[in-house]
Amino acid sequence: MTEATLRxxxxxxxxxxxxxxxxxxxxxxxxxxxxxxxxxxxxxxxGKTVTGFSIMGLVDPPGRIVGGRILFNGQDIxxxxxxxxxxxxxxxxxxxxxxxxxTLNPVLKxxxxxxxxxxxxxxxxxxxxxxxxxxxxxxxxxxxxxxxxDAYPHQFSGGMRQRVAIAxxxxxxxxxxxxxxxxxxxxxxxxGQILYEIxxxxxxxxxxxxxxxxxxxxxxxxxxxxxxxYAGRIVERGSVDEVLDRPAHPYTAGLIGSVPSxxxxxxxxxxxxGVMPSLLNLPSGCAFRQRCARADDACxxxxxxxxxxxxxxxxxxxxxxxx
Amino acid sequence: MTVFIIxxxxxxxxxxxxxxxxxFFGVYAIGDPVEIFIAADADQIERERAMQAxxxxxxxxxxxxxxxxxxxxxxxGRSFVFNIPSIELILQRLPATLELAACAVTLSVxxxxxxxxxxxxxxxxxxxxxxxxxxxxxxxxxTFWVGLMLILVFAVQLGWLPSTGRGQLGEFLxxxxxxxxxxxxxxxxxxxxxxxxxxxxxxxRLTRAGMRENMPMDYVKFARxxxxxxxxxxxxxxxxxxxxxxxxxxxxxxxxxIAFAVVTETIFAWPGMGKLIIDSIxxxxxxxxxxxxxxxxxxxxxxNLVVDxxxxxxxxxxxxxxxxx
Numbered sequence: 001m002t003e004a005t006l007r008x009x010x011x012x013x014x015x016x017x018x019x020x021x022x023x024x025x026x027x028x029x030x031x032x033x034x035x036x037x038x039x040x041x042x043x044x045x046x047g048k049t050v051t052g053f054s055i056m057g058l059v060d061p062p063g064r065i066v067g068g069r070i071l072f073n074g075q076d077i078x079x080x081x082x083x084x085x086x087x088x089x090x091x092x093x094x095x096x097x098x099x100x101x102x103t104l105n106p107v108l109k110x111x112x113x114x115x116x117x118x119x120x121x122x123x124x125x126x127x128x129x130x131x132x133x134x135x136x137x138x139x140x141x142x143x144x145x146x147x148x149x150d151a152y153p154h155q156f157s158g159g160m161r162q163r164v165a166i167a168x169x170x171x172x173x174x175x176x177x178x179x180x181x182x183x184x185x186x187x188x189x190x191x192g193q194i195l196y197e198i199x200x201x202x203x204x205x206x207x208x209x210x211x212x213x214x215x216x217x218x219x220x221x222x223x224x225x226x227x228x229x230y231a232g233r234i235v236e237r238g239s240v241d242e243v244l245d246r247p248a249h250p251y252t253a254g255l256i257g258s259v260p261s262x263x264x265x266x267x268x269x270x271x272x273x274g275v276m277p278s279l280l281n282l283p284s285g286c287a288f289r290q291r292c293a294r295a296d297d298a299c300x301x302x303x304x305x306x307x308x309x310x311x312x313x314x315x316x317x318x319x320x321x322x323x
Numbered sequence: 324m325t326v327f328i329i330x331x332x333x334x335x336x337x338x339x340x341x342x343x344x345x346x347f348f349g350v351y352a353i354g355d356p357v358e359i360f361i362a363a364d365a366d367q368i369e370r371e372r373a374m375q376a377x378x379x380x381x382x383x384x385x386x387x388x389x390x391x392x393x394x395x396x397x398x399x400g401r402s403f404v405f406n407i408p409s410i411e412l413i414l415q416r417l418p419a420t421l422e423l424a425a426c427a428v429t430l431s432v433x434x435x436x437x438x439x440x441x442x443x444x445x446x447x448x449x450x451x452x453x454x455x456x457x458x459x460x461x462x463x464x465x466t467f468w469v470g471l472m473l474i475l476v477f478a479v480q481l482g483w484l485p486s487t488g489r490g491q492l493g494e495f496l497x498x499x500x501x502x503x504x505x506x507x508x509x510x511x512x513x514x515x516x517x518x519x520x521x522x523x524x525x526x527x528r529l530t531r532a533g534m535r536e537n538m539p540m541d542y543v544k545f546a547r548x549x550x551x552x553x554x555x556x557x558x559x560x561x562x563x564x565x566x567x568x569x570x571x572x573x574x575x576x577x578x579x580x581i582a583f584a585v586v587t588e589t590i591f592a593w594p595g596m597g598k599l600i601i602d603s604i605x606x607x608x609x610x611x612x613x614x615x616x617x618x619x620x621x622x623x624x625x626x627n628l629v630v631d632x633x634x635x636x637x638x639x640x641x642x643x644x645x646x647x648x
Contacts, residue, residue: 090550
């Protein structure tokens with residue numbers, strides 16, 4: 001097997017707040033190969049965004065990576081100096097954020113924001129950089145890119161702004177893009193277009209992609225592999241077909257059951273009872289057991305260790321056996 | 324933009340008219356200047372002659388009418404006291420005040436913005452806390468007291484700086500100013516700092532608030548995710564966003580500092596407009612009061628116009644559209 005573009009091993013990112021230590025990411029491991037798309041699925045507060053920021057080296061105090069390794073092209077990037085990580089950030093690893101209305105600086109021209117991203121990593125004159133920026137805008141389907149370079153973010157619609165953000169992410173032809181719910185804030189029709197574009201661009205350029213979302217139906221059509229996160233941990237991991245067709249963890253099954261489908265029209269949607277526990281006050285053993293129908297005393301005794309190799313589940317009573 | 328400026332100028336003319344009306348009648352209501360000018364033992368004929376000479380024998384509305392007619396021709400009347408055109412009197416004193424005000428505002432920008440940025444960037448640090456504590460003192464302590472203390476410490480005790488007057492004036496491009504000689508600068512330092520202190524504190528707090536508000540924003544994180552240096556993120560991305568409210572406040576400050584330099588000018592015997600207006604009010608020298616207030620209003624109007632234009636440059640979302648449609 002070829003070396004993965006990104007391999008995260010037992011990553012732990014904790015926030016040291018006044019109320020206590022929040023283990024936002026606790027023992028998370030996964031990897032993405034070149035040209036592959038990994039879907040990182042979970043509810044709000046499950047730690048998926050913090051995982052993304054950890055990879056970017058953008059975890060702000062009181063948060064800090066306390067354990068594990070992030071191997072990017074074989075090199076551990078945890079604990080690199082700010083200057084070294086800055087060379088990678090935006091250059092080899094790019095990120096797309098959730099809300100396109102908030103990610104672009106409102107008072108700077110699109111050109112400024114694109115050219116600076118190029119010139120932060122390469123000694124290129126302004127005009128060449130501008131031409132590259134224009135081509136990138138064209139590549140993501142923005143009409144008349146030359147004129148749009150001189151526009152300000154507020155002159156774009158939400159979907160167009162997200163395209164600009166994607167163009168910025170693609171500028172330096174990164175090896176990995178972390179996309180944090182990039183379609184959540186968009187209209188459904190635009191969502192479809194953006195999904196299609198990103199998928200196409202990632203496949204064409206052989207860029208590895210981590211797609212963070214709470215929406216299972218989005219990753220179903222997009223990803224090669226899925227990691228389901230719950231309370232800071234990956235509870236299930238596997239290929240899209242395996243996870244969606246034969247979920248092993250009760251939480252994954254609950255998520256799938258709560259997606260509306262045409263077949264079950266008119267019947268009430270299945271809900272997962274209860275809410276995710278506070279990360280400050282996790283129950284003993286399995287974090288999901290209070291909401292799980294299959295839980296018993298064994299679940300409270302100790303946190304389940306991951307079972308399986310490539311296909312993995314953290315559950316004592318999985319719905320299907322993985323090996 | 325042109326339409327915006329024309330409309331603004333027309334509104335300004337109206338403001339000026341209302342202003343002059345209020346001041347003219349206001350001063351008339353306060354008292355009769357003749358009582359002050361003419362010796363107590365003057366007889367009735369002398370009084371009448373004096374009133375005729377000053378035009379005070381006319382009914383008030385006629386006096387106002389004359390004033391307006393003359394004002395159209397740029398003549399705002401002669402000072403009752405000095406018997407020279409009031410506008411000339413004010414323009415003699417204007418450079419000293421402008422010089423002081425310009426220095427005070429420059430100080431508040433040069434000191435206030437960096438300190439405020441630091442205090443907002445590292446809010447938990449001891450230096451930031453010290454800056455904030457000092458800024459509270461800066462805008463709570465009364466100007467006159469700070470002025471007296473400055474004189475006491477730097478002029479009397481330490482003897483480093485002079486405490487009164489403008490010092491030696493230098494000439495550059497036909498402009499006479501204290502800025503062009505070392506002696507003049509030494510004279511300027513204390514009053515400028517005294518006048519600036521409140522504004523420095525204000526700018527510090529405003530900048531710090533902007534910094535704290537903007538740093539956690541998504542666009543900052545996105546800029547960092549692009550691999551920009553922290554320096555560029557703070558000094559280009561964040562600073563340009565912070566400048567929007569700061570420019571507004573600094574614009575207002577310029578007007579305030581010019582109009583209300585009275586206290587500082589009095590303490591440091593600075594021969595500016597502030598001192599002139601106080602003297603004129605005491606003597607009910609109506610033409611000078613009216614002319615002074617009109618000039619002040621014009622300055623406020625111009626500053627506000629400049630601020631609005633600057634605002635539209637800083638914030639691309641603001642267009643000086645033809646408001647009112």
